[in-house]
Amino acid sequence: MNVVFYEEYSLCPFCKEKSNKNGRRIRYINRNKPVKIQKYVCSDENCGKFHETNLENIVPKNSNYAHKLRLEAIERLLISYNSLEKISEEIQRIYGCKPCRQTILNHKIEKYETHYKNKIEKSLKYNRNDLSGVYGYDKQFLTVNGEKRARLTLLDLNNNTVINQKIIKEFNVKKRLKTF
Ligand SMILES: [Zn+2]
Structure with missing residues (x-):
């Protein structure tokens, strides 16, 4: 050390x-x-x-995890089509520590989502030629701060492109599907 x-x-x-x-x-x-x-x-x-010495450029106040790890978890959550458990395992392989599902979700909910919104949106951009025309939809159920949520994902089944995804209140699933 x-x-x-x-x-x-x-x-x-x-x-x-x-x-x-x-x-x-x-x-x-x-x-x-x-x-x-x-x-x-x-x-x-x-x-x-x-x-x-102020470490806030590296680790947010009152947090165990560095900005870099937090951002990486969010990017994986938003860009790749992976479960929170899978993302947690990937983080463990890279950083040697395993943030729990809830921690990853908390990171996303905090200001990072806004902070990196442009970057994430940019990487989610696709055009019509990238899509195969074969689409699928999946949902995962999660608990955020004790409340039930659903993560909805619309994806292109042939090339694994995530077209859209949202974390919503569970009881809204049917309604929100129509907005995709
Ligand atoms: Zn003084």
């Missing part, structure tokens, strides 16, 4: 005075990768507050 995250010029976030190094702590990224985080204490005695 050699990685140490530190701030080159550390200023106290509370009073903007210079901060001094004050030990390190270990944090686990993706639950399995330990890194050292430099901690600081404000040099102004009247303030004296503590802070540590």
Whole structure:
């Protein structure tokens, strides 16, 4: 474990005075990768507050999983025609940790979906020539925050293109199918 995250010029976030190094702590990224985080204490005695190196560019606040992993799970969920369990297994192969289905869904529900919407939409674009004319539809039932949801997927059966998909309230399945 050699990685140490530190701030080159550390200023106290509370009073903007210079901060001094004050030990390190270990944090686990993706639950399995330990890194050292430099901690600081404000040099102004009247303030004296503590802070540590901000990792939010890598891992969102209060999360175990890095942005990269979260985005990858969302992209797999939206772009490939895979179950949440399968995606979880793929993530495990790449990152060595296995976020549960619920965690993957939570990632999607959070701001990432909006943040990467353009990117995802772009990759979902297809034109008429890409489609074989043989279509199928599938649904998976999930629980999101204790509420039942259905994931509807319309796909081209010959070339495995996902044409559209939605996560909806389960009782709306029949109604929403018509909107495809
Ligand atoms: Zn301070």
